[in-house]
Amino acid sequence: QVSGSSNRQGTSGSSYSCSLDALLRRLRAMDTKKDDKFADVLDAVGEFGTFQWRLIVLTFIPNIMSSFFMFADHFVFSEEKPYCNTSWILALDPNLSEAEQMNLTLPRAHNGSFLTCLMYLPVxxxxxxxxxxxxxxxxxCEDGWIYPESKRRSLISEFDLVCGKELDKETVQTxxxxxxxxxxxxxxxxxxxLGRYPTILLSLLGLMFFGFGTAFVNSFHQYLFFRFGVSQAVMGYAIVSLTLVTEWLVGEHRAHAVILEHCFFSVGIMFLTGLAYNLPHWRMLFLVGAVPVFPLISYIWILPESPRWLMMKGKVKEAKEVLCYAAEVNKKTIPLNLLEELQLPGKKVTKASVLDFYSNRYLCKVTFVMGCVWLTISYSYFTLSLKLRDFGVSIHFRQAIPGILEVPARLCSIVLLEQIGRKWSLAVILIQTAFMCFLTLFLPQGLKSAIILVLVLGQLSLATSVSVVFLYTAELFPTIVRSTGLGLVSLASSGGAILSLTIISQLPALLPVFLCFISSIAALCFSALLPETQNQLLSDSMEQFSRASSFKKRRTDEDAPDDMSEEVAKNTIRNAQILRMDSNSYSNASLKKSREEKTDRPG
Structure with a gap:
């Protein structure tokens, strides 16, 4: 009897403990939802209507152009075999053929071929x-060079980057x-x-000026300057457009939009490869390929600002106007009471700076972890790409085949994101990358086709991880510093690419791939520290981000009401538990007294 009563009390205590945890989770969820009114407002606007579709479509052309300008260097430095320009001999006989001219004026090597950087002095x-x-x-050579075997006009032949004037391609990529x-x-x-809208316009202006202007440079140093400018615009657009899409969409629509946006990045690679294969001049490549940037001027009138950013900056009226416009496009109506609930997140405008990433423990940890992940992905991607080059794979194959396969690979990642979330999707992709690098290390060098296949599959896995980690990172940072956070972790991405270009030229063949394997395992371990963001509301202010983070922290004064709410909940359940236990004790005593009376009563 006593044992059964004890078991029931233990079970009762366990159930009350579960009830306490459930109630506390419910209180936190209610508090988060109370802080973020955009969930209800965006429901009223239409989660994925005409306005959201138009916003995603607006990202297509800039992403195509971004990948076009990012990888154009691979096609404008085609190998050229130079010979000294000896046109002086044509003054003696203008009817000499090119073969006769070279035979008379160029010295030969021991194997009978013409020397490329020497000529006979004129007499x-x-x-x-x-x-x-x-x-x-x-x-x-005194009068420049000729390229009789060249079928295309490249930067090498345009600016005579030969015979001691060579510039390493890795230097240009760096x-x-x-x-x-x-x-x-x-x-x-x-x-x-300044906001998402003006920054995107500034990056698009950079794409137009530096991208299209590359076709008109007069020297190689000018080319480097324009490439330096367009690279900044490419990265700026990638960061800010993702931020804008993330802040306008909710739930899995956000993942679908980001993946679709990056699919058109792969389309841009195929577009570049096709043009480079068919156009004979590098200037024509930039002229024809950059034409689609001009319709981007229309974005001045049709691109929306992020209402979340407007709210964080205290521009409540502008935020409501943008939301009402989106609802109008979607043929929806936002209830007046929902609009009235949209107010500043506190008594004053939320402010933040890049210094918060140092002083705020949570931002610091998340930035460090994601920076490690981004560096690993970037380093590994460029290392595997350069290994393909070392195996003699043509540039058109290295760009076209992965570009074609990346589209279905990215689309398949949507299934991963929906089924297992952001955190586990990233883990699966990193495990797959580590496995591909491991295979590359132990496959015999004679199995060239197998190694190339493994390298391509590794590139596909890494390209897919770029989309996942972009989405994951954007959801981890709060609105007030979202773009800054993406910019900081992108520093690690660029650093990983530069590190790959440096290491692969300095170390033995297999060691860079071994570092890919080690870094993938390290990134996998670091990613375990991150919280899951699937089906979670976006954080806007620093306080929301701190509550949403899984990292422990000392609560600030602003969190005092939350502590009081939790304390009230605990006291409520404890009091109920005490009353229940007293009730059980009273019932047990009554039952015992009744049995004793029955025992004393004569039969």
Missing amino acids: SWDLESIIQFGLNITDP MFMTGQLIGSLIFGLLSDK
Whole structure:
């Protein structure tokens, strides 16, 4: 009897403990929903109507152009075989063929081929004497170079980057990545300071000016400058457009939009590859390929601002106007009481700066973890791409095939995001990447086709992880510093690319791939520290972000009402538990007394 009563009391205590936890979770969820009125407002606007579709479509052309400008360097530095320009001999006989001219004026190597960087010095002889006695004194090229075997006009032949003037392609890519590094920081800060709308317009202006203007440069240094400028615009648009889409959409619509946006990034790679294969001149590549940037001028009139950012900056009236416009486009009506509930998140406008990423423990930890993940993904992607080049794979194959396969790979990631969430999706992709790198290390070098297949699959996995980590990172940071946070972790991405270009040229062949494997495992371990964001409301202010974060922290004074609410809940359940236990004790005593009376009563 006593044992059964004890068991019931233990079970009762356990159930009350569960009830307490459930109630506390419910209180926190109610508090979060109370702080974020956009869930109800966006429901009224229409979660995924015409307005949201139009917003996503507006990202298509800029993403195509972003990938076009990002990878254009791969196609404008085609290998060229130079020979000294010896047109001086044509003054003796203008009817000489190119083969005859080269045979008379260029020295040969031991294998019979013409030397590329030497020529015979001009003499004052007539043509017959030159043919009879030949020329003997050689000297470096004096009048430039010719490229008789070239079928395309590249930057190498345009600016004669040969014979001691060669510029390493990795140097050009490093310059581009440095521009991305600076652009990610500048545009991230500008977006949180000025707004999403003006910052996107500024990045699109950079795409038009620096992208299209590249076709008109007069020197190689000008080319580097324009590439440096367009790299900043590319990274700026990638960060701010993702921020805008994230803040307008809710639930899984957000994931669908980000994945679809990045699919058109892959379309841009295929667009670039097709143009580069068919156009014979590098200037034509930039002229024809950059034409789609001009319709982007219309974005001045049709691009919306983020209502979340407007609210955080105290621009409540403008935020309501934007939301009402979106509802009008979706043929919806927002109830007046919902609009009236949209007020400032506190007594004054929320302010934040880049220094918060140092002083705020949560932002610091999330930025560090995501920075490690981004660095790993970027380093691994470029390392595997460069390994494909070392195996003699043509540039058109290295760009076109992964570009085609990335589209279905990214679309498949939607299933992962919906079924297992952001955190586990990232973990699955990192495990797959580590496995591909592991296979590359142990496959025999003679199995060239198998190694190439593994490298391509590894690239696909990493390309998919870019979409997942972009979405995940945007959801982790609060609205007030979302773009700045994305910019800071993008610094790690650019750093990973530069690190890959440096390491792969300095270390033995397999060691860079081994570092990919190690870094993938490390990133997998770090990602375990992150909270899940699937089906969670976006955080807007720093206080909301702190409550939503899984990292422990000391509560601030602003959280005192939450502590009081939790304390009230605890006291309520404890009092109920005490009353229930007293009731049970009274019932047990009454039952015992009744049995004793029955026992004493004569039979």
